[in-house]
Amino acid sequence: MIILAATPIGNLGDASRRLVEVLENAEVVAAEDTRTTQRLLQALQIGNRPRLIALHDHNEKQKAAELAALAEEQDIVVVSDAGMPAVSDPGYGLVAAAVERGVTVTAIPGPSAVLMALTISGLPTDRFTFEGFLPRKPGERRRALGTLAAEPRTMVFFESPSRLASSLADMGSAFGEHRRIAVCRELTKLYEGVRRGTASELVRWAEAGVKGEIVVVVEGARPVEVSAEDALAQVQALVTSGARLKEACAEVAAATGLSSRDLYQAALAARSA
Template identity: 55%
Template sequence: MADEATGPGRLVLAATPMGDIGDASQRLRDALGSADIVAAEDTRRTKSLAKALGVAITGRVISFYDHVEVAKIPALLADIEAGRTVLLVTDAGMPSVSDPGYRLVAACAERDLPVTCLPGPSAVTTALALSALPVERFCFDGFAPRKGGQRREWLRTLATESRACVFFEAPHRLADCLADAVTVLGPDRRAAVCRELTKTYEEVIRGTLAEVAAWAVDGARGEITVVLEGAQPKSADPVDLVDEVEALTAEGIRLKDACAQIAGENGVSRNELYDAVLVARRDGED
């Protein structure tokens, strides 16, 4: 327990097991047993975790989930300023990564209060490692949008993304999400669907988008993490893209903006495409 006379306490973010209890670190065990306050996404699950680890929580346990996060921050900041150690844990994996925590960390940083992290399990890095895809560079997009139109618009932003993309998806939306990915990104882009990572029924489905989408049609259960291969560089000839630019200008989009959009989608020089359009227009006038 912290001595209030020594100055500010600290916020400790701690990763918790995603499934296998053996993934709990000794530092997590020590922190659960010594923190003044344990802020838990689900207090029952955290107490069950501590019991399974053979740890007696001696500090105060409070709820800290999405809907109460903002309301709980002022009191937690006051506790840290008074010299107490606040341990933040979520149901599984790392706090702040699609889980509560970001706002509290930001508030501590704003007040220059100490924040540290006990690293450990993460569905993001575990899925990347198991994907068998090139993941030296990657982006994380949280949960895929729920609504079809928004989801397809989001997938369009990945059409030219050269980094691997990892995201979460609910099992009952997985089939629709992958079907949209086939439509927007094409059937040959590679992907990996990781299910129930570190748990008894862990499963990784690898293949093209067409293949994993066909697998998902029958339904999937459990927690899902998807890794999408980065887009391959295109070598399109600007001349071949002139008609696409003209189609956009016919809709009222400025020529420069149309060239920028089509060039970005196809990995060609915007200036070269602009010049190709002007040449095509001149040739059409002759």
């Protein structure tokens, strides 16, 4: 089988007993960086010396089929440099290849920078979306943020320290200055910290220089207050442009806070009138 194993994102004390047991008995470990994994084995005092196979962004397409075939014969433990494999890290391609071959895939849960940042951000946690890293090029980044301007769920991003200030500035332009943002850095490490504020407040702070691994959590768009008549008009416009009625109702409901069912019934009533 394929075993996706979550590894510490900073503090070694977060390594689970199950992770240690699996690594102690592993024959093959597919690792994002074999050198990082060797250091992890040493730090956890793992006496086992498994066969290490590099599995990273540049070779996963070539390696996925080979490793999936090997997993038909023996277990393969998959680790990234930190956190859960396949979450903004190598692993998805291997899992897809394994599923296609009928190979069992399981995971050892554990540390996650996404979930930790979300839970300590002070922003709503009931519904959220993980957007990974924003595009490096400013124009592409602004376009990506523009498509998320009406997203009602809390959004989680990874970002590099060197691009943090410019990304926060672009968030302010795309989302408006009222949005609450939490910048989480060095999670589980000695200098862990969270900075909260609006985009403009955080830009001034970030321009002074920020170090470490960064997770940015952004408040979702608040429902726009519109009348039922205007909302129905929006639904009808979406349907006219090619959307299915249920999808149009769900989209307008998410943006306005109105009931999707009520909008659907109103649209049906308007058709028969």
